[in-house]
Amino acid sequence: MTTVKTLLDIPALRLRVRAGGDLLDRAVTRIYGTELADPGRYVSAGEFVLSGLLWWKGPGDAEPFVAALAKAGAAALAASGADTGGIPGDLIEACDRHRIPLLEAPADLSFAVITERVVLALAAGSQSARKRLLSVAAEDASLDALVEHGSAELGAPCWVLSATGRVVAGSGDLPPVSTLVQRFVAARGLPTHVDDYELTPIGGRHAVPWLLAVRRDLVPAAHDVIDELAGLIGLARSRDDEVRRVSDRIAEPLIELLAGSGDPAGAFGSSGLSGHIRVLVARTPDAREGRGLLADLLADHPGRVLLGESDEDAYALIEDHPAWPGDWASTARRSLSTVEPLLLASRVLIGIGGPAPLSALRGASEEARHAVTAASLRPGVVEVVAGEQVGMHRLLLAGAPDELRSALRQRVLGPLLDYDAEQHGDLVHTIRVYLECSSSPARAAKALHVHVNTLRYRVAKASELLGVDLTEFTQQVDVYLALKAES
Missing domain, CATH: 3.40.1390.20 (HprK N-terminal domain-like)
Structure with a gap:
């Protein structure tokens, strides 16, 4: 310097x-x-x-x-x-x-x-700073070490930020990260200035870009030193990604089994997983991008995390931890929505299953995949859905083939469907509303804008056509599942 x-x-x-x-x-x-x-x-x-x-x-x-x-x-x-x-x-x-x-x-x-x-003198100082950074990178290429030495060379605080808003490295006072990230994203990931901060993209092809933020108002930084630091951080990230990918290989057999039809029990020992596990499934046009998105979202998780891919989906197996936030799905959606303009994928869908013990891991993976299906029915470019947000009936129906769902719907509701077609009636809709109103004639009549006696007559007529008692709970469940099988 x-x-x-x-x-x-x-x-x-x-x-x-x-x-x-x-x-x-x-x-x-x-x-x-x-x-x-x-x-x-x-x-x-x-x-x-x-x-x-x-x-x-x-x-x-x-x-x-x-x-x-x-x-x-x-x-x-x-x-x-x-x-x-x-x-x-x-x-x-x-x-x-x-x-x-x-x-x-x-x-x-x-x-x-x-x-x-x-x-x-400035040129010589810049070259000396770059040489010292290279020396640091050769001795200790950790991100924290690079950022610390880069800050010393520049005479200004530095931070590495993920475009999702995560602070990757750096310390000290920093304005709301969302402000810097939003301006960086608005600049389409190009170098830009935000108030007293200079934002520089960190190279490399990654699902979630990183940026180097340098405080400029204290002592401005030489651009070539910033570029050198950003380049070294990019190399360190690529190296860490490769190390991570090698360590994740132990989970590949387990993920392949979870994504297929085999029994995953034999793969538990080699995975190193223990306790209860959450399963995340990310669906994007490129599974590698989905894996990168999951890696960023889970970077700060205190428990063990294993990542992998199977066909078009990326998987994350996560040891459950008390620190797992209850609102993780909404937080992840907001984070990815922030970086949405820089994503390569046309849509990002993430489903969450579990937590479940290892013996029930297949069920957790099925739950995550059904949650992805539920996410695909929502309108957003980025949708994150937890299995617990999906009704039990939807999870059960999602596991049935389309042909089976259609056949069961016709078997249970056939007489009602035929009656509506012949009489131009609307009994199917009436019964749906009635059941969704917890079988309350008063609430259903109000929702349908009819007299309660009219509602009772229609329920009785539907019971007669279907040959069931629509005031009896178990028969209500069968009819309701048949009604939901079409959606």
């Missing part, structure tokens, strides 16, 4: 400190020359400002000039007093007051030489 002291120590520049000697450790990112009385609109944070003081006409002129530099976050001011008979006293006082390091440049040294030397 190039600092004010770095430039002060360049012998050829012969700079002399006139104010702010305790501020020489400030980072410098570039040089900017100006002779404007108010340069505030053009100065950026961290700039080394060079001026021949042509704007200074007399006492009092220094205050607005230095105040503008301080407001913009300039790193230092280097001034030549060749045209003012030396450095004006009010300039020294203003720099002390606003805490701006003031360096006096020799009158016989051209600004072209100063600029050239500063640019070379």
Whole structure:
């Protein structure tokens, strides 16, 4: 990192400190020359400002000039007093007051030489920072280590964020992550600025992109160092993904059995799973993308998680944990909806089954797949449904082939369907409403906007046609399942 002291120590520049000697450790990112009385609109944070003081006409002129530099976050001011008979006293006082390091440049040294030397020093500092980052990556390529060293080199806090809003690495105060992520997504994953933060995409082809957020208002960062850091983080992520994929291979036989028709009991021992297990199924056009989405959503789960793929579906097997949130489905849906514009998939459907003991794992996987089917009937691009959100009757019906469901519906409701077709009646709808109103004649009559006696007559007529007692619970269940078999 190039600092004010770095430039002060360049012998050829012969700079002399006139104010702010305790501020020489400030980072410098570039040089900017100006002779404007108010340069505030053009100065950026961290700039080394060079001026021949042509704007200074007399006492009092220094205050607005230095105040503008301080407001913009300039790193230092280097001034030549060749045209003012030396450095004006009010300039020294203003720099002390606003805490701006003031360096006096020799009158016989051209600004072209100063600029050239500063640019070379910045380039050398950037190369040194990149080399140090590469050295860190070679010794310890963990994300936390890279972000920590990158922050030190840039002189500014850094964070790695998932586009779903998850903080992957980094620490310290950070504004609402959703604000940064939304702006990043709105920029279609391209570099962008948000208030005091610079957002840079982290390379690699992943289902959920990552971004590097760097705080810019304290000390702005050199773009090439940011790019180097982002590249190294991308490599670390790819390496971690490969390690994860290798460790997940032990679950492949179990997932294949759960997705097929075999008995998964023999695969339990090799999976390393224990206790109660949740099963997640993600359905996307590409199972690899679904797997990547599940990996991001489950990255902070404290229990064991195994991922795999089978045909068009991605699976996650998750050891249940007390920390599992009850609203995980809605939280996951919100997270994926945030990143939706950057997803490759046309739709993302996720179903959740369990938790269940290993002996009942097949049932949990069936529940998850039926939940995916329920999700497909919803309108959103991203839908996440837990098996517990799907009625028991729907789960049972979902397991029956279409032909069987149609045959059972016709067997149970045939006389009622025929009557409605011949008489242009609506008894089927009446009975559906009646049963959904818990068999309450008063509630059903109100919902249908008919008199309660009319409702009772229709129920009696339907009972007669079907040959059942629609006031008896077990027979109500059969009729209701037959009614729901069409949906």
